Amino acid sequence: MFDKILIANRGEIAVRIIRACKELSIRTLAVYSKADADSLHVQLADEAICIGDAPSKDSYLKIDRIISAAEVGDVEAIHPGYGFLSENAHFAEVCENCNIKFIGPSSAAIRAMGDKVAARETMRKAGVAIVPGSDGPVENEQDALKIARKIGYPVIVKAAGGGGGRGMRVAHNDPSLVKGYHTARAEAERAFSNAAVYIEKYIENPRHIEFQILADRKGRTLHLGERDCSLQRRHQKLLEESPSPALTTDLRKKMGKAAIKAAEAVDYVNAGTIEFLLDATGEFYFIEMNTRIQVEHPVTEEVTGIDIVKEQIRIAAGEELGYDQKDIQFQKCAVECRINAEDPFNNFQSSPGRIEFLHVPGGHGVRVDTHVYAGYVIPPHYDSMIAKLICYGRDRRMALDRMARALDEFIIRGIKTTIPLHKLVLKDPNFRRGRYSTNFVERLLAASQPLVPPKGEEPIPAHAVARE
Amino acid sequence: MELEQIKAIVAMMKDNDLSEFSMEQDGLKLRIKRGPDEFQQTVTLPPAAPAQLTAAPVSSQASAPAPAAPAPMPVAAADAKHIESPMVGTFYRSASPDAPPYVELGQEVDVETVVCIIEAMKVMNEIKAEVKGVITEVMAENAKPVEFGQKLFAVRVK
Numbered sequence: 138m139f140d141k142i143l144i145a146n147r148g149e150i151a152v153r154i155i156r157a158c159k160e161l162s163i164r165t166l167a168v169y170s171k172a173d174a175d176s177l178h179v180q181l182a183d184e185a186i187c188i189g190d191a192p193s194k195d196s197y198l199k200i201d202r203i204i205s206a207a208e209v210g211d212v213e214a215i216h217p218g219y220g221f222l223s224e225n226a227h228f229a230e231v232c233e234n235c236n237i238k239f240i241g242p243s244s245a246a247i248r249a250m251g252d253k254v255a256a257r258e259t260m261r262k263a264g265v266a267i268v269p270g271s272d273g274p275v276e277n278e279q280d281a282l283k284i285a286r287k288i289g290y291p292v293i294v295k296a297a298g299g300g301g302g303r304g305m306r307v308a309h310n311d312p313s314l315v316k317g318y319h320t321a322r323a324e325a326e327r328a329f330s331n332a333a334v335y336i337e338k339y340i341e342n343p344r345h346i347e348f349q350i351l352a353d354r355k356g357r358t359l360h361l362g363e364r365d366c367s368l369q370r371r372h373q374k375l376l377e378e379s380p381s382p383a384l385t386t387d388l389r390k391k392m393g394k395a396a397i398k399a400a401e402a403v404d405y406v407n408a409g410t411i412e413f414l415l416d417a418t419g420e421f422y423f424i425e426m427n428t429r430i431q432v433e434h435p436v437t438e439e440v441t442g443i444d445i446v447k448e449q450i451r452i453a454a455g456e457e458l459g460y461d462q463k464d465i466q467f468q469k470c471a472v473e474c475r476i477n478a479e480d481p482f483n484n485f486q487s488s489p490g491r492i493e494f495l496h497v498p499g500g501h502g503v504r505v506d507t508h509v510y511a512g513y514v515i516p517p518h519y520d521s522m523i524a525k526l527i528c529y530g531r532d533r534r535m536a537l538d539r540m541a542r543a544l545d546e547f548i549i550r551g552i553k554t555t556i557p558l559h560k561l562v563l564k565d566p567n568f569r570r571g572r573y574s575t576n577f578v579e580r581l582l583a584a585s586q587p588l589v590p591p592k593g594e595e596p597i598p599a600h601a602v603a604r605e
Numbered sequence: 606m607e608l609e610q611i612k613a614i615v616a617m618m619k620d621n622d623l624s625e626f627s628m629e630q631d632g633l634k635l636r637i638k639r640g641p642d643e644f645q646q647t648v649t650l651p652p653a654a655p656a657q658l659t660a661a662p663v664s665s666q667a668s669a670p671a672p673a674a675p676a677p678m679p680v681a682a683a684d685a686k687h688i689e690s691p692m693v694g695t696f697y698r699s700a701s702p703d704a705p706p707y708v709e710l711g712q713e714v715d716v717e718t719v720v721c722i723i724e725a726m727k728v729m730n731e732i733k734a735e736v737k738g739v740i741t742e743v744m745a746e747n748a749k750p751v752e753f754g755q756k757l758f759a760v761r762v763k
Contacts, residue, residue: 209750
């Protein structure tokens with residue numbers, strides 16, 4: 138087992154990793170930008186090294202400084218978290234060359250799945266169903282039109298170099314395809330320094346179902362069930378739940394098998410996630426693999442009782458998983474709400490600033506993963522997610538009732554958050570019945586226009602606000 | 606009230622292990638407190654900062670004896686600038702264990718003057734002053750790790 142690990146990340150995931158390390162008696166080294174000097178992950182780590190100025194490109198993305206910090210800090214492994222360098226094959230390679238264990242898959246696996254076009258081809262060869270689409274990157278407008286007409290509209294143009302909703306355009310006809318093709322390429326170039334795009338059939342109102350994979354270095358690959366992540370806004374996930382209300386036991390078995398086949402096709406080791414689209418007829422298609430720990434991993438942790446971050450560390454240290462697929466139990470139903478520092482009443486404008494008052498929900502079946510504390514100043518340089526609220530119970534109804542109750546107790550003052558939006562979602566009868574797909578949030582927002590703050594959200598009196 | 610009387614009260618408090626004594630007499634108010642002040646428990650702020658990095662440096666120069674750190678020269682705040690580390694690594698005052706330090710206290714430096722080496726990933730990086738002035742303090746320790754932004758030298762700017 139490792140003696141000391143460097144956490145190459147920030148925010149709530151850095152806190153999450155440090156917690157797992159502490160429980161495994163592993164010493165922790167945090168790296169941070171100047172803007173994060175007061176951050177919780179810096180406070181909780183055993184040691185901390187400043188690696189640069191606030192912008193990510195000057196700090197959290199600086200491979201040389203992170204490796205340097207790893208060397209002066211004498212660590213044996215680096216956990217990259219999610220985002221930043223977690224899916225950077227070159228970074229994984231540098232770690233390998235410097236004899237520092239990268240807690241994740243091999244650089245080869247990252248590369249294989251990072252190129253979305255190559256990944257599709259690998260899956261096709263492995264016999265995993267993929268969305269009908271182009272055989273490779275689409276080189277020009279004429280090819281785009283040819284492929285689109287062959288597959289049949291509507292189609293979606295997607296960036297080969299990355300995801301997260303960037304470099305994506307849906308087209309319902311020839312003119313919008315031509316426009317979308319060029320716009321997607323420009324956006325992809327900006328976001329991933331790679332303008333290559335491919336085209337897939339656009340599946341209308343699909344459900345986004347992803348399967349959590351764990352694979353050790355002894356060749357054992359398991360899945361830990363699915364997460365339904367259909368609730369999205371502009372391709373950003375808002376809420377995730379497990380099990381998916383749309384999956385039968387049979388379908389879960391089929392998709393789970395496909396997920397394992399996909400991971401094995403690239404000799405995958407460590408934690409990863411296979412993403413599928415599920416259409417209205419019950420057909421599912423591979424869209425991509427995320428070769429890292431994901432934001433919504435706590436949902437699966439509460440359902441199965443397995444600590445995924447600890448398993449990542451154990452696998453990287455060479456340990457066997459020690460259990461089989463048949464040992465995986467789906468014991469609970471769990472839901473996660475991503476709380477962002479954004480104003481849902483003002484087009485989700487980001488709301489950095491100081492948290493003047495914080496009351497975090499608690500009680501049976503409630504888990505909060507966050508890096509914020511009362512008095513903390515949220516810097517403007519990074520993504521806006523400030524907390525994850527996870528609720529679980531014996532069945533879906535209980536998990537959702539708990540979530541509604543917990544959202545009511547969650548008070549964050551001084552900044553705007555998306556808590557009011559989540560409350561709206563939890564009240565929606567279709568959501569409660571499990572009837573939703575990827576257009577749900579847009580429709581909910583449109584129907585609630587203009588979104589007004591619910592009654593009772595008066596500012597609390599000054600004397601009740603905690604002061605330093 | 607006489608000093609002798611106050612001394613007697615203090616002695617009495619000590620003998621009887623009393624912590625507080627107060628009296629009022631003929632318009633005179635006297636209050637005597639013994640022992641350390643109680644400290645208030647304030648609202649818990651974020652926990653204390655983590656330990657200073659003390660890891661051993663990677664390079665073989667680790668065995669070089671550290672030069673004695675001379676007392677820094679006094680300098681007016683307005684003129685003081687700092688040379689900060691542009692990277693993470695190990696700080697060395699000279700090119701090798703036997704070589705003299707790049708700069709000493711009181712030495713004049715120019716924008717291009719090499720003031721130290723920071724070793725990162727087996728590469729010895731020469732760090733330039735990027736300021737014109739006089740070295741007034743050496744703020745980093747030889748052969749010890751430094752982080753980004755850490756102050757290496759204080760300079761009185763010309």
